[in-house]
Amino acid sequence: MTDAATSSTKAPSRIQQRNRILILDAALEVFSRHGYRGATLDQIAKQAGLSKPNILYYFGGKEDIHVTLLNQLMKAWLDPLKEMNPNGDPIKELLGYVHRKLDMALELPRESRLFANEILQGAPRMGPHLSADLKPLFDEQSRVISNWMDAGKIARCDPGHLLFSIWATTQHYADFAAQTEVLLPEDERRQDGASAYLDQLFTKLLTP
Amino acid sequence: MTDAATSSTKAPSRIQQRNRILILDAALEVFSRHGYRGATLDQIAKQAGLSKPNILYYFGGKEDIHVTLLNQLMKAWLDPLKEMNPNGDPIKELLGYVHRKLDMALELPRESRLFANEILQGAPRMGPHLSADLKPLFDEQSRVISNWMDAGKIARCDPGHLLFSIWATTQHYADFAAQTEVLLPEDERRQDGASAYLDQLFTKLLTP
């Protein structure tokens, strides 16, 4: 057999599991910093502590690794949005989403940067995913928000742009960390600062 | 003389001016899409309609082109922030800044993406600039905003995070355009949508 990556046949061995995780973790680090074209297999190999040919034993190639990461990412990206409950308290639901997103950005900055890099480059490998997976969910949740507004439970605003602004403000703390770290003195950089501010921002917007 | 880029001696010829602009414009296109490492001189040369050695006649190298772009960018980036007038009407001044930033993002998306790429990668070439140029201005304007709050002219909130959220929401429309273009149907993608929404968002936040 030439490729351990083909999950077609049988269960992966202990070593396979460990090394695939090692590789994906290293690749996440490198891709999220340099983008697809800027990343090299040698960097990934070094970061993973494996040789380059060994990496190509587990994955079909550079693109294969990148695609695998992007697929994993898409799931983690959509889940918090799905958790919004149409029957819950609207403001609580939306603020809950804001905080979930912020926590994700702060805890998984590499994933956030990987996503940002892909979109920055025009989403060459994730365009289809966006249309097929994100778009329907986006439309659905936009309608949920719209209904809340129709019911007078939250102030009226554009639901789409509302979601954009939630994404923008939360992911900013991961994607632009290099900037915020320069601008905010270390003692002001605690999570609660951002958390409290975003709470205030969106509470004021949504309160009727 | 070996390098037309050395502005040391005398005024640049018509051809020099034209070609340097051609190259920088092409480089902006390529760097903003692929980041520093992902961009190649061949791409830039092709985009500029010049040969690679010809490009290296005008610039010392890949890094030189990139640094030149980054320096130009920093100026354009700081100017809108400088325009905030401490003696003007606070809400008007801040909303004005929001709109200036949004206009910039929509009119100069490549510049915005170049900046985003650089920060995403950890600001390896712009860190010093951030500390030396952006930080003082950031601190100064934070203080101006703080004073407005002390005077009771706008609602109290964290000035630093306020600026972050302005940057995040406005630049989102440039940096994540590939995403918004998928999510928003063409007829809803007009600038006024974003403009009106951001106006509402920050007006509500700042109104005491």
Place this chain on the structure above:
DNA sequence: TCGTGTCTTTACCAAATGGTAAAAAAGTGA
């Protein structure tokens, strides 16, 4: 302990990449 399949390394490639040398071409002023 042996054999069979799994994993890793060594030694390579062809193409791409940033960059250079030097000659040819094109301007330019007298």
Place this chain on the structure above:
DNA sequence: TCACTTTTTTACCATTTGGTAAAGACACGA
């Protein structure tokens, strides 16, 4: 027109990059 400078092209080069072939090393059940 001629000398002189500026600009562009052609022909390279060393290194890096994604990827492969094949031989070794290793694990593990019989």
